[in-house]
Amino acid sequence: MSDTSKTVAELAAGLAAGTFSSEEITRAYLERIQGAGADLNAFITVTGDRALEAARAADDRRRSGDAGPLTGVPLAHKDIFCTRDVRTSCGSRMLDNFTAPYDAHVVERCQQAGMVCLGKTNMDEFAMGSSNETSYYGPVKNPWDTDAVPGGSSGGSAAAVAARLAPAATGTDTGGSIRQPAALCGITGLKPTYGRVSRYGMIAFASSLDQGGPMARTAEDCALLLEAMAGFDERDSTSVDRAVPRYSQELTGSLQGLRVGLPKEYFGDGLDPEVARVIDAAIGEYRELGVEFREISLANTELAVPAYYVIAPAECSSNLSRFDGVRFGYRCESPRDLEDLYKRSRGEGFGAEVKRRIMVGTYALSAGYFDAYYRKAQQMRRLIKNDFMAAFEDVDLILGPTSPTPAFNIGERADDPVKMYLSDLYTIAVNLAGLPGISLPAGFAGGRPVGLQLIGNYFDEGRLLNAAHRYQQVTDWHTRAPGAFA
């Protein structure tokens, strides 16, 4: 077992026992990132020197008896989280030259826990994409099959964890951007309740949907990471002032009698039969753990994709207005006048998918169309939320596939945005409702990983993590490593 095969919990135990130092393991990950992992293009920026410095500081902290459970454990941050003194590109040419003078709240929290940042991971440009193909820095390859996409938008984070380039990474999830790449890369990824994790310093895509969360190999690791990341932050008005449970200490519950809903809409047309088979098998495992399944209906599921593709672009069209070439970021060469400065800086600085969404969103908010699109979409959003609320009257959790198919090939869907959007069918509704959801590895289809999604009620991350952890205690899908990276 190489040093980089350990989970966060195992690394934490080893560091605590003095089996290895943070510097040793940090060096091992950095070597792997530059070596075997380099072709995956999972990282936009590797911060080797800073990482080693932080690792030494963590080792000092441990020697002085001042270490927390995660002190010295390395991780990677999605390049959407602002990091002081290290470029934050958001996967875009627009921010290729941008370094924030502040750390995101999540980055700060991880630092305070003593975690060591290895670098910034690749992502779809401004988190807009489900395949990591829209990045200015090029597509990320799926470690299980380098012809395949890793999913997106947190594709770099997912690939890095799957290929053991980092034991854990942060991600953000606006319509599935943590869960879907976690599923496609065979790792565990948690999207917390909206408001659980501060959005401060996390570059906004769609503010009412964006939520940061952990990506790691196991539910236990996600619990440890969420404990560090979550919490109230007065700099984010949508952050919720509510105590953070000790998630990692609460992974002991039995699933006996747990009521889990199976939404019939999540098992209909469009679901790959191989994926369906994997999910069925997982249901069987859960039954043996004492779970009681019941079929439920989330009748407005079909509204999720259309509602999302009005609300998210509408918010992004406004959120991305600040990238105007005036104060920071990309500016075109020799602008003739103000209009030319705007048009060329934005035209050249943004990629095609970002521009498509800005145009869609601008249209949806325009006078005369607002009621038909934006307002209607908000009404649909309420219906979707009501479906979930009604469901949680009868069940504790909801289970289904994370994505209708396993990873597709790079370039396969690049010319068909609608098909790409539809692949987020099962994840998007969760964001629209603001609920927590987790994706965990449940098997393979055609050699590519399949993810199982569990959805919980508001702030019920503890129950979600426990249910995922119990499954991982009786299965070994989460321990599998891609052949080339074992």
Added chain:
Amino acid sequence: MEWEVVIGLEIHAQLATRSKIFSGASTSYGAEPNTQACAVDLGLPGVLPVLNKGAVAMAVKLGLATGCTIAPRSEFARKNYFYPDLPKGYQISQYDLPVVHDGAVTIELDDGSTKRIGVTRAHLEEDAGKSLHEGFEGVTGIDLNRAGTPLLEIVSEPDIRSSAEAVAYMKKIHTLVRYLGICDGNMQEGSFRCDANVSVRPAGQAEFGTRTEIKNVNSFRFVQQALDHEVERQIDVIESGGKVVQETRLFDAVKGETRSMRTKEEANDYRYFPDPDLLPLEIDEALVEEVRSELPELPDAKKQRFMDDYALPAYDASVLTASRELADYFEATAEAAGGEGKLAANWVMGELSGALNKAGLDITESPVSPAMLGGMLRRVSDQTISGKIAKQVFEAMWNGEGDADTVIDKHGLKQVTDTGAIEAMIDEVIAANPEQVAQYQAGKDKLLGFFVGQVMKASKGKANPEQVNELLRKKLAE
């Protein structure tokens, strides 16, 4: 044809919070460019707005003072447009649901009549930065110190029917915001400015004419000039067979005229939508009551009280309540003067205001304190000095010679009330002017003034003028 003018004003009052409406940066005026703009004001990626609760309390204050409904739930919206001094590419404002709405103020016109002007709404928003053109060649400078400064936009109903009413309304709101302590009212620095919507229609017609909007007028005089010019222009257009175009116009203070800035067709589509970074603004009854308990006495109530308690005429009461500072000064003076309200009013509005104007000082900077002025007036009413000598004492106090009693002592200004002493002076004057005495006694009554003058002169102004009058009459009649 007779035309009726219809005006509605949108007043922007910069709120007197120490920090900005959505960030912790300072709002103080006049700092070096871009030194008071933090990451939030610069619109850097990832940072988020956090509402300044002080600004909310100030909006509630204005709402209560204008009889508005305080919205239990209002909403911030984004107004989207591109401009270099608008860092985020949108302004955070309120659109569908403003913080307060549906109130009114009463304005007073020159002829003494009053009129109610409806306040449609007041909403919170952030100011933009400034584009600087002076001192730059071929480029524009951007100063973002002002970006994010809290503004309260107070929108009137189209109840205003003349430029004079518009000015009276604007002054009323100006007085109010300063009473409430929510805006410094400094118009040169742009802390208080307005946009005027104006249209004309044939007298008697029910529907409004096409309106134009005059942007960013920052003095009472300019509002009057701009509106007068614009009304005249619109009437000319219509009377010469044309149509008023709905557009935004700018007032050129140098030429005293308005000119077109952009037409309706060129107007931005602002694509308003609720700001997802901010939760709906909820104001509970407890906050409203807290703010209500902190409300100062408002100008209308104060004016009435001054009329009742100090027996002041309406005019005096109006002038003295124009600002809270002036009203406070007056009251402190009247109190120090032993409740001599009218006397205090005369002095504050007359001698003191004149001196302050001449020196270019504000009432709060007066070298003569209310205690000093009131103390002097006490000496007038107890007849230690005459009104005329009082002016001399006032001047000495103004020049820093100490309080009234010190000045009176030092310069020996105590009024002569000793009948014997006055009679002696009278006797001398009568003896020195036999001709005038003869004329007076022959019926030329007007000469009494001459004798009074002579006696006062002989007393160096210190004789009690009433006693002089009385004794002179008696002596001359002998």
